[in-house]
Amino acid sequence: MANYNPVTPRIVAELQQLVGAKNVTVDPDKMQPYSHDEVTDSRYHSLPEVVVFPETTAQVAQVVRLANKERVPVVPRGAGTGLACGAVPVHRGIILSLEYMNKILEVNVESLFMVVEPGVRTEDVQKAAKAAGLFYGGDPCSGDSCFIGGNVATNAGGNRAVKYGTTRDQVYAIEVVTPTGDIVDLGGRLEKVSTGYSLEQLIIGSEGTLGVITKVTLRLLPLPLHVVDLLAVFPTIESAIAIVGKIAKAGVTPTCVEFIDNVTIQSIERFLNEKLPYSDSCHYIIIQVEGKDEDDLDDKSALLDELCTTNGARSVLVADPQQIWRARKAFTETVRHESLIMSKEDIVVPVDQIPQMMRDIAALSGKYGMITRTASHAGDGNIHLNILRCDMPEEEWDHKLDAFQHELYAIVYRLGGKLSGEHGIGAKRLHLMQEVCNPIELGMMRAIKKALDPNLILNPGKIFDVV
Numbered sequence: 001m002a003n004y005n006p007v008t009p010r011i012v013a014e015l016q017q018l019v020g021a022k023n024v025t026v027d028p029d030k031m032q033p034y035s036h037d038e039v040t041d042s043r044y045h046s047l048p049e050v051v052v053f054p055e056t057t058a059q060v061a062q063v064v065r066l067a068n069k070e071r072v073p074v075v076p077r078g079a080g081t082g083l084a085c086g087a088v089p090v091h092r093g094i095i096l097s098l099e100y101m102n103k104i105l106e107v108n109v110e111s112l113f114m115v116v117e118p119g120v121r122t123e124d125v126q127k128a129a130k131a132a133g134l135f136y137g138g139d140p141c142s143g144d145s146c147f148i149g150g151n152v153a154t155n156a157g158g159n160r161a162v163k164y165g166t167t168r169d170q171v172y173a174i175e176v177v178t179p180t181g182d183i184v185d186l187g188g189r190l191e192k193v194s195t196g197y198s199l200e201q202l203i204i205g206s207e208g209t210l211g212v213i214t215k216v217t218l219r220l221l222p223l224p225l226h227v228v229d230l231l232a233v234f235p236t237i238e239s240a241i242a243i244v245g246k247i248a249k250a251g252v253t254p255t256c257v258e259f260i261d262n263v264t265i266q267s268i269e270r271f272l273n274e275k276l277p278y279s280d281s282c283h284y285i286i287i288q289v290e291g292k293d294e295d296d297l298d299d300k301s302a303l304l305d306e307l308c309t310t311n312g313a314r315s316v317l318v319a320d321p322q323q324i325w326r327a328r329k330a331f332t333e334t335v336r337h338e339s340l341i342m343s344k345e346d347i348v349v350p351v352d353q354i355p356q357m358m359r360d361i362a363a364l365s366g367k368y369g370m371i372t373r374t375a376s377h378a379g380d381g382n383i384h385l386n387i388l389r390c391d392m393p394e395e396e397w398d399h400k401l402d403a404f405q406h407e408l409y410a411i412v413y414r415l416g417g418k419l420s421g422e423h424g425i426g427a428k429r430l431h432l433m434q435e436v437c438n439p440i441e442l443g444m445m446r447a448i449k450k451a452l453d454p455n456l457i458l459n460p461g462k463i464f465d466v467v
């Protein structure tokens, strides 16, 4: 681990010169919101020494260059909705907030692309595409608050990944400030390319450790006009989860297949103070499907209905999209309402291993006497397992969680899975990453980090330690 220098009054004055005094703060009250992301355990919080708000790529480059020269950590930050402490300044230093770089620079209807600055809210990207009669495929549940730059940095997934892929599949090109303060354009508006390493794909998902994303060219698509949300309710978790593989084989590609277990549905009901269908005992599978016209949509819906019914669904309803997505998107808030402290696991396994994974999770929850809540992007194998502390004493919680996670990730990797499907590693999963990741793979990642960021100033203490 590198030795870092403190942010001195001289460095603060230089930062003020670079981005303007109004765009720099050292006020502890104003910096407090930048000491954490959405992880509520205060043991993962850390106050920066200074927060800067650049307005241009040139300013970002100058700040990073200064940080590199002074050996001061610099942490890029979007909206701070992350769930892995990726934007937390664990070694203090500079928070580089991209929130003022929030312009949509171009929506090109002819050639179906959009160019945006990193601080544009994801929902605003979706709205701008829709206003132009087009469609943006990314849709994380946090879309009303997270930024597109954060989505690119974490390779955010969300509700449409089964059909449209994750954020990396929506990106043509990025402008990046390197850890030494150079500005580089990576990728291109190309449908194929075989020209050396795919560096834009390396930066995407690197959680702000390899570069600061300062501009993004996004792929747009024709707007799907015929969409339906089906709610299939199942009496058992087994039958609900088993349907995921069957849908994959049925020749229909839904936009999403989401799973919520019954205990979680009842919690969401209490949190929203709203009655949800079949909430007494059933588990939910939400399937969204698109058709090229009404007839096509009817055919696909009928096929999915039959598939779910013959596989044990108690009922298959055309869902009220507002209600069902409000309920799905309330998952994070609901769980937080039940227990302020929790561990949010973001397991991903091959889709055909989900039933086994769910059985193993149930067995582990029983073995350790831990309260768990599950909602999953089941169609792409991504299980959001929330382990709740509730009123468990801290020492017992730490001990049991550690043991639970060790067993859990041994199973995940045995089943061919990985530590995180979409939230990233950040600071929160660093210790697990170093434990479960193949050492050769980890060595390759460390070599890349050292090559691109020789002074290790960009977002240190994330993903893995570099020695």
Ligand SMILES: Cc1cc2nc3c(=O)[nH]c(=O)nc-3n(C[C@H](O)[C@H](O)[C@H](O)COP(=O)(O)OP(=O)(O)OC[C@H]3O[C@@H](n4cnc5c(N)ncnc54)[C@H](O)[C@@H]3O)c2cc1C
Binding pocket: 037, 038, 075, 076, 077, 078, 079, 080, 081, 082, 083, 085, 086, 087, 098, 118, 139, 140, 141, 142, 145, 146, 147, 148, 149, 150, 151, 152, 153, 154, 155, 156, 157, 158, 159, 207, 208, 209, 211, 212, 213, 214, 332, 333, 422, 423, 426, 459
């Ligand atoms: C209610 C809720 C629902 C969520 N649902 C989903 C979901 O469905 N799918 C999903 O994938 N995630 C989800 N998340 C997690 C989170 O919203 C995503 O990880 C999101 O992409 C983070 O964006 P952000 O702008 O808040 O980034 P931040 O939290 O600010 O930062 C996240 C990481 O990206 C880096 N970063 C941010 N901006 C840049 C930049 N411009 N250049 C370089 N690095 C940068 C940071 O250093 C950090 O490592 C959810 C979170 C909440 C609270």
